[in-house]
Amino acid sequence: MYKREKSIQIKSSASAFYNNLSTLPITDKNLTYFAVIHGSLVNMASWCVLPSRILLVLASQKGIQMYESDGSIMVYWHALDTPEASTADAVFARGIGATRSHYICVGSSTGSILVFNIPPKGTNITLSEILEQHRDPITDIACDCSEDKECVADLVSADDSGVLCIWKSGDDFKLMYKIAAYGGTCSSVKMWSGIIAAGYGSGQILIYDAAAGTVNVVVNAHARWICTLDVASISGKLLSGGEDSFLRIWRIYRNPETNSIEVEHEHTECVTDVQICGAKFCDPEGTAFAVTGYDLSEIIRYVQV
Template sequence: MYKREKSIQMKSSSSALYNNLSVLPIPHKKLTYFAAIHGSLVNLVSSSTDGLNLSHRQLQSKEGGSGHGSSLIMQASWCVLPSRTLLVLASQKGIQMYEPDGSIMVYWHAMDTPEAQTEAVFARGIAATGGHYITVGSSTGSILVFNIPAKGTNITVCEVLEEHRDPITEIANDCAGEKHCGADLVTADDSGLLCVWESGDDFKLLHKIPSYGVSCSSVRMWAGVIVGGYGNGEIQVYDAESGAMQVEVKAHARWISSLDIAPTTGKLVSGAEDSFVSVWILSRSPETNGIEMEHLHTECVTDIQMCGARFCDPEGSSFAVSGYDLSEIIRFVQV
C-alpha cells in the first residue's frame, strides 16, 4: 500500500505531454531532483528526502548555444552513465545537454530541417545506454547516438539509427543493467512499432516487435523484459530475447502517459489520462521462466490528467506523478 505525501510545488504547471516527469535520486546528498515541462520551460526542483526543503530552477529551451529564440520542449530526462550524469532536453529546435542541476549547458545539437520538409521536426525519446552513449529520437524516426566523454564538452554524434518510419515516442535502456541475448535498448514510435537493440561501437538491431495499430507512448526495459504502454490503455509485456508477447493487461480506461520500473525490485508504475496511477510487479516464473505481472496498488488523483509517473528510488518504495495544468508534483510513499 502507498499513501499520499506532501506535494512538491513547482513554479509553473506541467504541459500535456506524455512522459512529462523525470526523477533523479541522489542518495548520498539525501536529495531528489524532479523535472517537468511547461511549454518552452523546464521546471527543476531539488527536494530533500522529507520534501520540506525545496530549491527551484527554470531552464528555457534556446535556439543554439547563443541562446536566441525558444522552442517547445518535448521531453526532459536525466541520463545516468557510469562516468557522469547529464540532463537532456529534446525540443522542436534541437537537443541540449546540461550538468545534472541545470546550471551549465555542455552541448547543443540543432535538428536538421530540410527545405522540402512540410511538417515540424522535433526531438523526443531519451535514454543512456552502453556505458557511454546517449540516444535521442526524432520526429523523422531517426535515432541519434551521442558518444559521451567521461568529462568535458567533446560530445559527438557517432551513429544514426534508421529503422523507424514514424516519430519516435520513447526510448528505454535495460534499467537492471543486464544484457539478455545482448538486448539492452528498446525504441518505440507513434505507429506502435518497437525495435530491440544491442548497443556498442556498432548498434545492432536484434528484432522488431510489430505494431497492432495503436501508438506506444511509453516503454520500459528490465532484466530482459520489455513493457509497453499504449494509447488504448493496454500494457503489453514482451520477452526481449524472442520478442514474444507474454502478458497483455487492459490497465487503464484512457491513454497511458507514462511507465517506470524500479530496477532492484521489478515494480512497475503506470499513469494514464484516466486520472489513475497503478503499481504492479514483474517477475519470472521459476517453473517456466515465463514473465508474470501482478497488480499491487491503484490511486486515483481526481480530475487530473496524468502526464508523468516515476519511482523516486531504486526499490520502488515511493513514486511521484505530474498532471496537466497542475503546478505540483504529487508523491506517494509505501506504508
C-alpha cells in the same frame, strides 16, 4: 500500500505531453531532483546516468541540449535538420535513453535515433551513429536499467505507429527485432532484466521478452490512453499512469520454474479530476513515486507505508 505526502509546488503547470516527469535520486544526500516541462518548445527532459557522469538532456523542437546534472553548464548542443521547403510536419526531438556504457540515444520526428558518444568528462561529445529503422516519430526510448549484464538486448525504441525496435548497444548498434504495430501509438516503453513493458493508447500494457521479441502478457491496465510508465531498477516494480486519472503499480518477474514472464497487480491510486502526464519512482526500490498532471501546478508524491 502507499500514502500521499505533501506536494511540491512548481511555478508553472505541466504541459500535456506524455512522460512529462523526470527524477534523479541522490541517495547519499537523501534528495530527489525533479524536471517538468511547461510550454511548447521542449518536449522532454531526462537525466542520463552513465558510468562516469550524469547529464541532463533536453529534447526540443530546436535540437538536443546536454547539461551537467544540475543544469548549470551546457556541454553540448545538436541542432536538428530543418527541411528547406515549408511543410506541415513539425520537427522535434523526443525520447531519451542512456546505455550502461557511454552512449546517449535521442529520437526524432523523422523516426531517426541519434546515438551520441559521451566522454567521461568535458565537452568532446560526438554523434557516432544514426539508427534508421523507424518510419514514424519516436515516442520513447528505454535502456535496460537492471544490473543484469547478460541480456542479449539492452535498448528498445517506440514510435507513433506503435512499432517497437529492440537493439543491442555497442560500438555498432545491432537491431535484434522489429515488432509490428499493435493497434495504435506506443506512448511509453521501459526495459528491465530482459523484460520490455510497452504502454499504448488503447490503455493496454504489453510485456515482451527482449531476448525473443515475443509478447508474453497483455494487461488491460487503464480505461484510457497510457501516458507514462516507469520501472524501479532494483525491485522491478512497474508504475503506469493514464488519462483515466489512475496510477497502478505492478510487479513483473520471471517464473523460475517455467521461465515465463508474469505480472501481478500490487496497488492503485486515483488522482481525482487530473489528467496524468508523468509518473516516476523516486528511488530504485520503488518505495516512493511522484506524479504530474495537466494544468496542475504541483508534483504529487506518494510514499510506501
